[in-house]
Amino acid sequence: MLERYADVVDAGIPIAGVDGVCLNLKVPGKRPRVVINSANPPLRRRFTEAHELGHIVIPWHRGTIVDHLDPEHVEAKDDYWLFEEEANQFAAELLMPSDWLEGLLESTPDLSQCHKCLSEECEVSALAAARRLSSVLPPNIVFIAEKNGEVEFSGRTPGTLAKVPAWQSMFDPGVFRYATGHHTSVTGTRRLHWWTLPDKVAGVTTDPRPWREILDEMVTDIGVPPDDQKRFKMSVNGVVAAANSAMKQRGTHTAPAVIAACLQRFHDRNDLTGIAAHPSFMDFVSKRASELTQ
Numbered sequence: 001m002l003e004r005y006a007d008v009v010d011a012g013i014p015i016a017g018v019d020g021v022c023l024n025l026k027v028p029g030k031r032p033r034v035v036i037n038s039a040n041p042p043l044r045r046r047f048t049e050a051h052e053l054g055h056i057v058i059p060w061h062r063g064t065i066v067d068h069l070d071p072e073h074v075e076a077k078d079d080y081w082l083f084e085e086e087a088n089q090f091a092a093e094l095l096m097p098s099d100w101l102e103g104l105l106e107s108t109p110d111l112s113q114c115h116k117c118l119s120e121e122c123e124v125s126a127l128a129a130a131r132r133l134s135s136v137l138p139p140n141i142v143f144i145a146e147k148n149g150e151v152e153f154s155g156r157t158p159g160t161l162a163k164v165p166a167w168q169s170m171f172d173p174g175v176f177r178y179a180t181g182h183h184t185s186v187t188g189t190r191r192l193h194w195w196t197l198p199d200k201v202a203g204v205t206t207d208p209r210p211w212r213e214i215l216d217e218m219v220t221d222i223g224v225p226p227d228d229q230k231r232f233k234m235s236v237n238g239v240v241a242a243a244n245s246a247m248k249q250r251g252t253h254t255a256p257a258v259i260a261a262c263l264q265r266f267h268d269r270n271d272l273t274g275i276a277a278h279p280s281f282m283d284f285v286s287k288r289a290s291e292l293t294q
């Protein structure tokens, strides 16, 4: 397809991180010329080809564009990143068409299977497939590609509050233990994980005490030193307040939504996971959520 629009050359580009170069874009009397870095792996070259085709057919992309992997090395013109984003969207749609993707999503509830299929059928990298898939999914979904016991890459869908583990950190299988769904599939040497996180959790509490008393008890139980308890309780309340205002902004300001947001926020914070595992944690969060949404 690209050759119908341009002269295409595969060549070793001796500048590290350059995926490709597009020359003579919209230059009258000249045919566009594309150089694809032959040093890159096949799936990456394929995506670059689709990306360069985007530069060629999008009318306002003009002149010469050097596609560089590393943003710090780019002498960024004002429009550079906008054009890059547009060309990437074009490439994603060309290689992984919306209609086809919609059909794939309807065929199975297993997102890891969709991810695997998307990557293998469309001949795109697992990362490109994950980006495409997550861009069309609703909030409260997270994913990790696991390779050799490490997080190869991770991500979340737009609007998801939960943080995901850093790339190249050690993979912890229990990282989203509060998820309502978890699917995995193997592709090549990596395992794809997709979790669905709760967007609503019904409050349950039979504890007659006010939330302040429950919090005091939990803080003592998990062994926070007395001179640090005040600061610790402030950060607990800060997390609840952040979850509450996130739900207000989203327009889903109900107690079950605030509880679900609290679960995501508390599990993100290494210093607070101890409190999230306490048996009275749900009593505390339920009381806070119902008070805040009254």
Ligand SMILES: [Zn+2]
Pocket (backbone or CB within 6 Å): 051, 055, 065, 066, 067, 083, 084, 087
């Ligand atoms: Zn580009």
